[in-house]
Amino acid sequence: MRKLLSLAALLSSASFGYYHFVHYNPGSSPFNSIPEKFDLSALNGNTVTYQISEGGPANYAATDGFAAVVSQIRGAARVWSGIETSELRLRFGGVSQPGANQNAQTPSIDVVFEDLPPGVNGYGGPTVKNEIVNASSGAFVSIQRSVVVLAKDIANRPSWSEQYFLTAVHEFGHALGLQHSFVSGAMSTEITRATTKIRPIFPDDEVGLSLLYPTTKFREGLGAVAGRVEFGGGEGIGLASVVAMAPGGAAVGTLTHPDGTYRIEGLAPGQYFLYAHPLPPTLQGEATPGNVVLPVDSAGRTMAGGQQFDTVFFPSSRVPFATVRVDPNQSTDGTNFTVTRRNSPTAIHSVQTYSFPGQVAVKPAHLYLSGARNLAVMTGSGLMAGGLQIAAIGGAVTVPSNGIRPYAGAPESYIQTDFQFGQFAGTGSVHLLFSRNNDLYVLPYGLRVVDKAAPQINSVGRVDATDVVVSGSGLNASTRIAFDGVAGTFRSFDEEAGRLTVTAPVAAPGSTVHVVAFGSDGQSSLFTQSAATLATNGGSELAAASVGLSTATLPAGTESVVEITGANFAEGMTSFGFGTPDIDVRRVWFPSPNRALANIWVAPGAAGNTYNFTVLNGVRLTTQTGALQVSSARSGWISAPSSTFVSGATATIQVNGMAISSLTAVQLTVNDRPAQVLGVDGSTVMFTVPSGLTAGVAVVRFQSGAETALPLAVTVTQPQATIASVTAGFGTPITADRPARYGETMNLTVAGLPENFAPAGTQPKVTMTIGGIEHRPFTISPSGGFLQLQFAIQTVVPQGIQPLVVTVDGVAVAPYSLPVRAF
Amino acid sequence: MKMLVTVLLALATTLTGTTLEKLSFDEMVAKSTQIVRGRIALSNVRQHGAIYYSHYSVQVSEQFKGPAARTIDVVLPGGTIGRSQQTFSGVPTFPADTELVLFLWTSKAGLTHIIGLTQGVFSVSKNAAGQTIFSRESIRDGLVDGRTGRPATDGGMRFTATEFSTRVSRGATK
Numbered sequence: 001m002r003k004l005l006s007l008a009a010l011l012s013s014a015s016f017g018y019y020h021f022v023h024y025n026p027g028s029s030p031f032n033s034i035p036e037k038f039d040l041s042a043l044n045g046n047t048v049t050y051q052i053s054e055g056g057p058a059n060y061a062a063t064d065g066f067a068a069v070v071s072q073i074r075g076a077a078r079v080w081s082g083i084e085t086s087e088l089r090l091r092f093g094g095v096s097q098p099g100a101n102q103n104a105q106t107p108s109i110d111v112v113f114e115d116l117p118p119g120v121n122g123y124g125g126p127t128v129k130n131e132i133v134n135a136s137s138g139a140f141v142s143i144q145r146s147v148v149v150l151a152k153d154i155a156n157r158p159s160w161s162e163q164y165f166l167t168a169v170h171e172f173g174h175a176l177g178l179q180h181s182f183v184s185g186a187m188s189t190e191i192t193r194a195t196t197k198i199r200p201i202f203p204d205d206e207v208g209l210s211l212l213y214p215t216t217k218f219r220e221g222l223g224a225v226a227g228r229v230e231f232g233g234g235e236g237i238g239l240a241s242v243v244a245m246a247p248g249g250a251a252v253g254t255l256t257h258p259d260g261t262y263r264i265e266g267l268a269p270g271q272y273f274l275y276a277h278p279l280p281p282t283l284q285g286e287a288t289p290g291n292v293v294l295p296v297d298s299a300g301r302t303m304a305g306g307q308q309f310d311t312v313f314f315p316s317s318r319v320p321f322a323t324v325r326v327d328p329n330q331s332t333d334g335t336n337f338t339v340t341r342r343n344s345p346t347a348i349h350s351v352q353t354y355s356f357p358g359q360v361a362v363k364p365a366h367l368y369l370s371g372a373r374n375l376a377v378m379t380g381s382g383l384m385a386g387g388l389q390i391a392a393i394g395g396a397v398t399v400p401s402n403g404i405r406p407y408a409g410a411p412e413s414y415i416q417t418d419f420q421f422g423q424f425a426g427t428g429s430v431h432l433l434f435s436r437n438n439d440l441y442v443l444p445y446g447l448r449v450v451d452k453a454a455p456q457i458n459s460v461g462r463v464d465a466t467d468v469v470v471s472g473s474g475l476n477a478s479t480r481i482a483f484d485g486v487a488g489t490f491r492s493f494d495e496e497a498g499r500l501t502v503t504a505p506v507a508a509p510g511s512t513v514h515v516v517a518f519g520s521d522g523q524s525s526l527f528t529q530s531a532a533t534l535a536t537n538g539g540s541e542l543a544a545a546s547v548g549l550s551t552a553t554l555p556a557g558t559e560s561v562v563e564i565t566g567a568n569f570a571e572g573m574t575s576f577g578f579g580t581p582d583i584d585v586r587r588v589w590f591p592s593p594n595r596a597l598a599n600i601w602v603a604p605g606a607a608g609n610t611y612n613f614t615v616l617n618g619v620r621l622t623t624q625t626g627a628l629q630v631s632s633a634r635s636g637w638i639s640a641p642s643s644t645f646v647s648g649a650t651a652t653i654q655v656n657g658m659a660i661s662s663l664t665a666v667q668l669t670v671n672d673r674p675a676q677v678l679g680v681d682g683s684t685v686m687f688t689v690p691s692g693l694t695a696g697v698a699v700v701r702f703q704s705g706a707e708t709a710l711p712l713a714v715t716v717t718q719p720q721a722t723i724a725s726v727t728a729g730f731g732t733p734i735t736a737d738r739p740a741r742y743g744e745t746m747n748l749t750v751a752g753l754p755e756n757f758a759p760a761g762t763q764p765k766v767t768m769t770i771g772g773i774e775h776r777p778f779t780i781s782p783s784g785g786f787l788q789l790q791f792a793i794q795t796v797v798p799q800g801i802q803p804l805v806v807t808v809d810g811v812a813v814a815p816y817s818l819p820v821r822a823f
Numbered sequence: 824m825k826m827l828v829t830v831l832l833a834l835a836t837t838l839t840g841t842t843l844e845k846l847s848f849d850e851m852v853a854k855s856t857q858i859v860r861g862r863i864a865l866s867n868v869r870q871h872g873a874i875y876y877s878h879y880s881v882q883v884s885e886q887f888k889g890p891a892a893r894t895i896d897v898v899l900p901g902g903t904i905g906r907s908q909q910t911f912s913g914v915p916t917f918p919a920d921t922e923l924v925l926f927l928w929t930s931k932a933g934l935t936h937i938i939g940l941t942q943g944v945f946s947v948s949k950n951a952a953g954q955t956i957f958s959r960e961s962i963r964d965g966l967v968d969g970r971t972g973r974p975a976t977d978g979g980m981r982f983t984a985t986e987f988s989t990r991v992s993r994g995a996t997k
Binding site (some may be wrong): 123124 | 846850851854855870872873874875900901903906907908909910911912913914928930931932934936937938939940942943
């Protein structure tokens, strides 16, 4: 094994880990996989929209409905959209009419509901054009459209259930380009999946998506391992699964290339056990080993793989004892496995673990650290024969002798296993190892150890039109209360009564929303009970049902701002869409709860069509049929290379679809204030953003002669203020050699504030913290764009370099490092 | 305890590829609209809304359940149209002219699917005694041997044609 200090190699390698829908070029090793993925350059803001078919399910559980389904689907998409190390973002694109998007040109995801045959709950996958795109970041096959297919009949799998949500997350993963993985994350088959609604993805899923759509920071500070899996004669094994597993921590896996080589990336620095195992055999309901779509060569021929061999830990053992060290920005190469061929698949595989905190089975088993619940029920292939041994990887959790026996409730198919928790055992996930003779099976995240019971809801009642009180057991200030998948806003927690008060999201009057409590440890009230319900009574906050668009027609091939009116709009709660990727709501601002401004792009191919307008606000779904018509009329429009303008600074816009007659005939305003046009270069207009604009959204309008471009919204910011100086006494500068002292009176000058930030006779609102300790200035003196403060250092401020944080009228001043000493 | 076991078993039968739910033989019999033996061949791939469906033509040689038909149009999701390919994990493909026994289900939209994707597919072969055998790959969790009552793990499903016919008749009349 050798260690390469090769960040450059890490960054340039296309031979990455995980498993995607893979193509290979002809030739032999080294193999570089060519994955199917969305072409980010074809997406605005790296964002793919998903449209949800308006048909919805046809058969619901009692009180369930389409708005709740849409809300849960939005939640599932947000799981993938929130991965920070992936560039790809997902956005709700509205409710689509059947067949409306067949000719849409913009890549997107269709969520549709089908009469699925018995035994099928959903599927998802990409549609690609079979052409390899050679990009600077590596070759790929571009996903044109993806589809997520969910069942029309959800009477037995309601929208609020763990299973419905996790199925949606899984199928979205396929739609984004991920195949099955074998480390119990969201992309594992449901057999071994250990995710829950509150922990819906694991690091393996994050790495899988980040490899397809990496941010520049994805590999920063992380490491990799690489090597080969081969038989004794040197024959490489394709489609072998290799997993890096931190004891009690993350597990990330990959499949080998046809020559047996592999690379696992995205590993946090630390010590890892590494093991190689064959794909589980093809089983009932599966088409291929492990249910993976096999890689294809350039001629479209399926490439074989998946030979059977004995599972082995690196370097060559049946138990994990040697770890491989992963260092930041390094690749630990040469972690090779030489494995023993076997003629039949391993007998032990596909194991599921359960616990019973109530009348419902929870998977994976959640056990109590106290030992109060210490048994797991397990089923899977090969468990029932004698001689089975089960061990927890990591040491602090053990299985006592005679701890494995048939489960009394179903002794023919299930076993019961007792666990003991040692002195150093803690909460978290436990990886399990199953063995018998030469069979070895590893189940990542096989158990979860918690220190308390799952939260339980006894009652949900209204305080007023917006707030509700949730009573129950196991609730605390960090418990999240979700209403049809949308988190309520925490208001207060009454510890004595065990009651949480939260603000519920907007819901339709007369509807029923489903309430679930989520603990920070991954447990939820669904572990012990069905969702609680809350009937909405049409309170005043819900009364304004109608939403309005400021225009009913937009020209094709343009982008412009549209005003949307309604009620209770809020960032993160309110989504708009037109049910087609050809009309893209690119940016939304919420200047008030009753008003939104949205920049809307209309693709050229949308001309002549009429589209629905959908608002998903909280868990309230409103659709206006035929609300927007797309015309083929020619119109000028503007685009902004930077969507943020700094008040008083120069900026540029691009003018499209109209000629600029002359500089003198040009008029440009920002929020109706004239801007000084500095010059025109072709279609580019450079100008000075008016000073003194209020920070927030602003509308840019442009006119050239008699022609007026469609308006566009941008964000306006103030130039950032800075702390120009901090002095003591009569102007002694504070430095590392002359720190600020406890009790000393300090003078602080803030520069770069807007000249009119504190009109005569007014006092700006100033907040100030030093080392996190709030300080109140005893004088505040604004003057022009400057502000002078006097304050004294409190004795509770820790000594050393402390962050000095000031806000003026809610706007943060650039942070400052202040040396502090007691005397 | 009985209730616990019932809940546990119900949960344990859920598996995904795709997201699948494991069905017992009797459940497949009960839920199918047709059970046929025949030769299957891909006829074409057509787009139905957002989904590509591969249409297979089944030349029926024997009918175990459902209305009589000489040929049946059966669909599986995914396929290739022109240069566009739609892929779903877990969907089987069949070599041309493969003889199979299929558990089929026709949706309200009139599309005939295979139950549980690959779950409703049995292969046809002969045993050493020359009897026709219908069999399916192994299943995930334990089976109970009907004669001994002992667990029989990973055994798959395997019937002679006569046994199969009897089981279907019995299941269909339940």
